[in-house]
Amino acid sequence: MKRAPRTIFLIDDDEDVRQALQMLLKTVGFAVEAFPSALAFLERRGRERLGCIVADVRMPGLSGLQLLERLAAEGEGMPVVVITGHGDVNACRRAFKSGAVDFLSKPVDEGVLLEAVETAFSRLAAQERVSHEVAEAAALLTRLTQREREILNMVAQGWATKEIARALDLSPRTVETHRANIAEKLGTTSIAEMVRIVLSTTPARPSP
Amino acid sequence: MLVRMPLRAYLASALTWAVIALVTAACVGATNYVRLRGDFETEAGTLHRVLSQRVDQHDAHLTSLAAILSSPDRSAATLRAVAEAVLRFYPRIIAIDVLAFNPTLEVSFTTRELGPHLSDASAIVELARTLLPGQSVVDPRDKVGAYGLIKRLPGGGQHVAALVMTIDGGRLADLEGGLSPWTGLVLRTPTLSEIVSVGAPLAEGGVGPAFVFEKALGSRSQPLFLTLVRRPALSEILPPITLVAVLTGTGLAVLVGAFVLHERRTAEEARARASFHAHEAQLAHAMRVNTVGEMASGIAHELTQPLTAILSRSQAGLRLAHSPARNLEEVVGVLEANVRLAKRAGDILARLRAYVSKKEPAPEPTSLNELVRNVVELAGADLERRSITLRLDLNSRDPSSLVDRVSIEQVVHNLIRNAADAVETQMPDRRVVIIATGSDTDAAVITIRDQGPGIPPEDLPRLFEPFFTTKSEGMGLGLPLCERLVEAFGGQIAAANDPAGGALLTVRLPLLKQASREAA
Incomplete structure (x- = not known):
């Protein structure tokens, strides 16, 4: 609770339940956006604000589990806490398979709910930290020239200066100069650090 | 007598009739056959006795004629008088001759003055020569239609005299009253050359194995061989009149039997229906309680x-x-909301209690949409667990009817359960039950439609009969009960197959008009 109110997206088709949970979560200090259906939530999504999703399983239209599976397929990073009126093992397994943070039975006690929500937010924070690092690395990489990117990739793959020079038809000296420039722009002379920067950007997002 | 029966029952009756008629006809045929054989044996025995007696008479005549010939006066006049008397009284005896060889052949006496003469006298004398004096024998040579009986007269050495009696086979075998139909008689000499054949030819016609009687006549001098054959005709074994009687008799019996069975079944069904109606209220309650588990x-x-x-x-x-x-x-605000929520929980319990209560049905204006939603709320979870999708298509005009809510809820629940059972084994995309409400000029309508295999056409008319069921664990009381519950409020229930596949159950209830609903 260091930063300004964290947002919870609450999805439940039962108005009484929705209002009660909204009130509880607000009282605790969260910002709550409530939706009567999964589709209503999906329409409102796309805003910059990230948060934790709390969704009921049994809803007309798109059920909570279907929403969860759809988000997982889309690579959506927001954590989801699933609540259900009748928890059967199958639904539980489906939920965890699709990356649910927790699977709670109604009526849900505030302690259990808040713990699950906290877990969700810490997962969200970890994700944010990672994506922050990725963004930083990506920003650093934009400062390199085309040739320097090329040489950095070869270095990251473990090529020696002479091998790089031969492959690119340059003199080893020129390669050394490029490497010095790279080290300066990335702010590190450690090859391990360079590799980390390259790797953190490559698999997830190719370029910002 | 013409009873309302399904085609299958008629076919079964016809088959039964055919079998019974066939068996009866076979019995009658067998009886007739046995009777005919008995008759034949009696007839053959009688015939044998009569013929044996007749040929014995020939011996007697020969003996008396021989006595006259051997008497001291040997009166020709006496011989002629006796011979002519014999011929007159016994038309089958055609001729009497006396042959003598002393030492030349001569016909010393004959009754053939007008007829043809004895042609082969010398051969007869040769035959007579081989006999003992007084012995009689049948002339073994072929003679169509008649046979000769030769008796050697006493007297030895070269002197041979013989008495010859010629007997007509046809007349011998001519019996008073004649032969039975389909019967053939053959008389043969002891050397088996045929003398005469009377009646039906021996080898032809008739059905089944022929009756045969073969025996030599009981006479020492003339052991003629008698053969009697009878081939029973189909018309004797199974006379057309009898056949008609058998067919009509068994037909009537089967008709009466089918009628009695039908009446008995109808009575049983009526009894079952009566007891079903008598216990209807308890049954309805018991079935509601039964389904609470699912709910x-x-x-x-x-x-x-x-x-x-x-x-x-x-x-x-x-x-x-x-x-x-x-x-x-x-x-x-929190407390007020809690009060409202607690009441909501209480309402749910009250609805459940009403559903399983035993109270008398009480008609009240009821919104069908609300009623359907109520049932779906209680039954929905069970269907969801079975991966069956419930689709609601509720009419926005919200048709209402004056019914007992619990009764009609039970009907809808029952129909939903049937539909769910029908689609449960289908492919997942066909596991759908659609419940719709609607109205026309005078009826508020609920339809329950599934995408299952539908109802076999032959089951449709029996669907609402008590104890008719196609489910292994069904009692066959669900739909009859639904019908009774709906009819109790002036409604109707109907089952049909949806042209798009699956069953379509329609509940029609008297429509409560808007104005009267507001007044109520």
Whole structure:
């Protein structure tokens, strides 16, 4: 609770339940956006604000589990806490398979709910930290020239200066100069650090 | 007598009739056959006795004629008188001759003055020579239609005299009253050359094995061989009149039997229906109680919602109450909401209690949409567990009817359960049950449609009969009960197959008009 109110997206088709949970979560200090259906939530999504999703399983239209599976397929990073009126093992397994943070039975006690929500937010924070690092690395990489990117990739793959020079038809000296420039722009002379920067950007997002 | 029966029952009756008629005809045929054989044996025995007696008479005549010939006066006049008397009284005896060889052949006496003469006298004398004096024998040579009986007269050495009696076979075998039909008689000499054949040819016609009687006549001098054959005709074994009688008799018997069976079954069904009606109220209650188990998960879910809301609101309220800036209004709001939520939970329990209660049906204006939603709320969870999708198509005009809510809820629940059973084994995309409400000029309508295999056409007319069921564990009381419950409020229920596949059950209830609904 260091930063300004964290947002919870609450999805439940039962108005009484929705209002009660909204009130509880607000009282605790969260910002709550409530939706009567999964589709209503999906329409409102796309805003910059990230948060934790709390969704009921049994809803007309798109059920909570279907929403969860759809988000997982889309690579959506927001954590989801699933609540259900009748928890059967199958639904539980489906939920965890699709990356649910927790699977709670109604009526849900505030302690259990808040713990699950906290877990969700810490997962969200970890994700944010990672994506922050990725963004930083990506920003650093934009400062390199085309040739320097090329040489950095070869270095990251473990090529020696002479091998790089031969492959690119340059003199080893020129390669050394490029490497010095790279080290300066990335702010590190450690090859391990360079590799980390390259790797953190490559698999997830190719370029910002 | 013409009873209302399905085609299959008629076919079964016809088959029964055919079998019974066939068996009866076979019995009659067998009896007739046995009777005919008995008759034949009697006839043959009689015939044999009569013929034996007749040929014995020939011996007697020969003996008396021989006595006259051997008497001292040997009166020719006496011989002629006796011979002519014999011929007159016994037309089958055609001629009497006396041959003598002394030492030349001569016909010393004959009755053939007008007829043809004895042609082969010398051969007869040669035959007579081989006989003992007084012995008689049948002339073994072929003679169509008649046979000769030769008796050697006493007297030895070269002197041979013989008495010859010629007998007509046809007349011998001519019996008073004649032969039975389809019967043939053959008389043969002891050397088996045929003398005469009377009646039906021996080797022709008739059905089944022929009756045969073969025996030599009981005479020492003339052991003629008698053969009697009878081939029973089909018309004797199974006379057309008897056949007609058998067919009509068995036909009538089968008709009466089928009628009696049908009446008995109708009576049994009526009895079952009567007892079903007598216990209808208890049955309806028992079946409602039975289905509560299926509803349990639905009820649990319905109760969970208000409980969740109450718990969360109360915990929020506690936090508010403990917070430094406690806002009394907010806490009051929480309590008010909790009161409402607790009542909601209570309502659900009240609905459940009403559903399983034993109270008398009480008609009241009822919204069909609300009624359907109620049932779906209670039954939905069970269908969801079975991966069956319930689709609601509720009419926005919200048709109402004056019915007992619980009774019609039970009907709808029952129809939904049937539909669910029908689609449960289908492919997942066909596991759909559609419940619709609607109205026309005078009826409020609920339809339940599934995408299962439908109802076999032959079962359609029997669907609402008590104890008719196609389910292995069914009692066959669900639909009859639904019909009774709907009819109790002036409604109707009908089953059909949806042209798009699956069964379509339609409940029609008297429509409550808007104005009267508002007045009520």
